[in-house]
Amino acid sequence: MRYIDDTVVMKRMTKRITFNKIWKALFFLATTFALVTLAVLLYRIVTQGVDYLTIDFLTNFASRFADKAGIKAALVGSLWLMAVVAPVSIILGVGTAIYLEEYAKKNKLNDFIRLNISNLAGVPSIVFGLLGLTIFVRMMGLGKSVLAAGLTMSLLILPVIIVAAQEAIRAVPNEQREASYGMGATKWQTIVHVVLPAAIPGILTGSILALSRAIGETAPLVVIGIPVILQFLPNGLLSQFTALPMQIYDWAKRPQEEFQHVAAAGILVLMTVLLLMNSIAIFIRNKFQKRY
């Protein structure tokens, strides 16, 4: 006697298998959608911009002639911007994370701070631009300088760095800390010699990804009023400057079609910088990840 009727089972199975296949196809489509968009975007930018991407493009200032236009001022300006943003945001961000994870007691005030840091991460970048314009540019009188823009950008990415650093610090096993205390180390010694070295890959990865967001961000710079037409390089923290996304936006708005191509070449430069930064992040992660 047979307890299971094969045909009935198979009838049900086919239905379920098809159902499964349909969903699989849908999820696959969802994945390819993003990839195809990226591919089309890259193809368009590369075909448009590659002809203008020469050594001259990197060493010339902007020009009204498309074939003489260069990105030097914007590239160097963006590097200056990063030279301000990186130390300011990493020092403040990691400091906050250490305080919240290692020192802060679990009470209402600290919960409130934690909650607001997450909120801050969701504030639109243009709002940070307004903040920077009011406080750094006007109240503190820094003008449209590298320093003012750098501080604004630091505020923008600070929450991201704090959250990344918090998570990296939290991932350090508690036994390590206890072992350190057991050896007679103070809290400070434990943090410097045990927690931070173990957390550094996570912190650096998060920080570099946050910095690559800062280098491509335009809205705060537009609000601050960073100039786009200039023929000099910044020579100090209070110097005027322009940045890659501003220059690209300016070119993309030009009436002449050649400038759309120049803009594409600019995007290629920006993407190269971004990819470089991201690969450094991946390199650090892979190199230091498997420690425990």
Next chain:
Amino acid sequence: MKKWKYLTMTAVMGSALMLGACGSDSAQNGNNAETNAPASSGQDAADEKLQGAVAGDGSSTVAPIIEAVVEEYAGTQPDVKVSVGVSGTGGGFEKFIAGETDFSNASRPVKDEEKAKLDEAGIAFTQLPIAYDGLSVVVNPENDWAKDLTVEQLKKIWVEDGKEKKWSDIDPSWPDEKIVYYSPGTDSGTYDYFDEVILDGADLAKSATLSEDDNMLVQGVAGDKNAIGFFGYAYYLENKDKLSVVKVNGVEPTNETIEAGEYSPLSRELYTYVKNSAMKDNAAAYDFVKFTLEHAGDMAEAVGYVSLPEEKYTEALKTLEGLK
């Protein structure tokens, strides 16, 4: 432990190197600017080398002219640091009022409320004309009905009257299709000028797509048979093959009709507003504005605008001299 120290060291040295690289770059700056400078403006190279900083902001319509001037100026005075933002006429005036800029470019005259705020801030200023622009009204090339519009028709098309408009509402012989609008953004002087001259300050159709990027408007009109839009003459010139320009009161915008003032009321002067105190106290700012007025005509023609008659520049230079 060692890795951690090694990493910190690399980070510190890396940033030091980066700063160092920036520093040496700026040292070469002067040389490069000189070698890059086109020779065309070399004749009147100033005898004395000036130093200083000049800051400006303002209209995106004026920006291509100013960019050309700044490029040429860097060839004659490489040590004067001119920086110009492109925040739109309104955005530029806002920074001018805040005292952040020495000059502000505008594609319309200063508004009364801006004047009041400038007075309040104690900023005395002077208006200097630098070129002509013919604000061009454009339609899709497939549009074979709206070839020549009167100012009244334009007003009827663009004014917001609470209901959706079709082409047939303007003229019964035109198609029964919805009008699609493309207009520059509200921060631009082009919007303000059109609003004032054509609509007498009334609201512009709410369904209009507004964009600060004029190329978006070009694409919008080029892609829709029932679209109408307006923007600076330079954008029309560059996209002649994709768009067809509308005659206003029977006159087509061309270099000649704009300069002669026949393309009325949509031909307009482009200005730069200078801060009087900056012209007096900052030799570099004075020199740059003087250079601008001397070369604005040629530069305007080079980037797709129309030069003012020579007298206007001479007159403006005289005004400027009075400020020194």
